[in-house]
Amino acid sequence: MSDCSSKSIYRFVSAKPEDISWFCQMEKMCHCDPWSRQELVDELRKAAINRSRIWIIKSHERPVGYIAFRLLPDELYVLKLSIHPEFRRKGLGKRLIDEAAAFARRRRLTRIILDVWIENAGAIAFYITLGFYSQSPPHKQYKYLVMQLPLRQRSIQN
Numbered sequence: 001m002s003d004c005s006s007k008s009i010y011r012f013v014s015a016k017p018e019d020i021s022w023f024c025q026m027e028k029m030c031h032c033d034p035w036s037r038q039e040l041v042d043e044l045r046k047a048a049i050n051r052s053r054i055w056i057i058k059s060h061e062r063p064v065g066y067i068a069f070r071l072l073p074d075e076l077y078v079l080k081l082s083i084h085p086e087f088r089r090k091g092l093g094k095r096l097i098d099e100a101a102a103f104a105r106r107r108r109l110t111r112i113i114l115d116v117w118i119e120n121a122g123a124i125a126f127y128i129t130l131g132f133y134s135q136s137p138p139h140k141q142y143k144y145l146v147m148q149l150p151l152r153q154r155s156i157q158n
């Protein structure tokens with residue numbers, strides 16, 4: 001994970017167990033299907049030992065958003081992406097996806113995938129702006145749309 005430039009007010013850090021209360025608040029604030037405290041504890045544990053990651057983006061040291069993802073054999077699967085309501089539309093969601101994409105490219109993964117609730121029009125618009133698309137209709141029972149972003153390999157420094 002890269003740090004933002006030295007002039008930037010934003011930086012990325014890996015989540016730690018002591019962030020759990022903040023995560024619980026953010027989950028309730030940002031999602032209609034929030035992870036429970038226990039699910040968060042489990043995800044943090046997985047992030048410590050296997051192919052999962054949870055990164056927080058901080059603004060002036062205040063945590064303002066996060067991305068949680070798994071590394072599958074060929075893909076990066078986004079579990080959660082959340083930006084605090086006061087910090088939306090400042091490009092932070094894009095920064096988190098860009099950072100995850102750079103991380104995935106370094107591991108030669110071919111795409112980012114995720115599920116998004118079909119009534120979450122704002123998030124769908126956000127993902128489309130970033131180049132995500134869906135190849136299949138929403139899942140009829142669960143009402144989630146599977147979206148993907150193919151990752152073209154870039155120059156060696158990526």
Ligand SMILES: CC(C)(COP(=O)(O)OP(=O)(O)OC[C@H]1O[C@@H](n2cnc3c(N)ncnc32)[C@H](O)[C@@H]1OP(=O)(O)O)[C@@H](O)C(=O)NCCC(=O)NCCS
Pocket residue numbers: 030031079080081082083084087088089090091092093094095116120121122123125126127129130
């Ligand atoms: C979806 C979410 C992560 C976007 O984060 P963000 O930091 O506000 O997004 P960005 O500022 O990086 O947006 C980049 C571009 O995406 C598009 N976009 C972002 N949010 C949008 C919205 N609600 N409606 C339409 N377009 C949107 C815009 O084109 C935006 O650029 P602009 O602000 O210059 O017009 C944020 O709204 C959020 O946390 N929502 C609640 C949780 C959620 O739904 N997560 C995703 C499903 S798991």
